[in-house]
Amino acid sequence: VDVKVDPKDLRIDTFRAKGAGGQHVNTTDSAVRLVHVPTGLVVECQQERSQMKNKEIALRVLRARLYQQIIEKEKCQQQSVRKLQVGTRAQSERIRTYNFTQDRVTDHRIAYEVRNIKEFLCGEKYLDQLIQRLLQSADEETINEFLDENLKSAK
Structure with a gap:
């Protein structure tokens, strides 16, 4: 080079x-x-x-x-x-928790909680709901970043 x-x-x-x-x-x-x-x-x-x-x-x-x-x-x-x-791998940075004793799955990024862990792991409707919510959240985040960039460039 x-x-x-x-x-x-x-x-x-x-x-x-x-x-x-x-x-x-x-x-x-x-x-x-x-x-x-x-x-x-x-x-x-x-x-x-x-x-x-x-x-x-x-x-x-x-x-x-x-x-x-x-x-x-x-x-x-x-x-x-x-x-x-x-990240730092701290507990506060968790993405998702699978709690088998309480029969619960929690996605901490979007505050989504499911009370039937077996159905969730089998890929039934609960998993589809989670994926849809994650996609919606990602779209909202992209739109917010775009708006923030445009506001900064407008000033």
């Missing part, structure tokens, strides 16, 4: 390389430092004797790090969405 880096977003610094290399190191500015201004990422390269080669290597490293940042951000968003879907 190739990440596009706008040259306007880069600050390029050149400096003398550090370390062994004799007199050549002391006379040429072959090391390169790239700073990606929007993200603040800094990449330095002084592997080669040529400034151009060092710049190419630094650009490759910068693109790789930017790509890694993008992947981390997407992964974080996916985890937060999943966490919202799963």
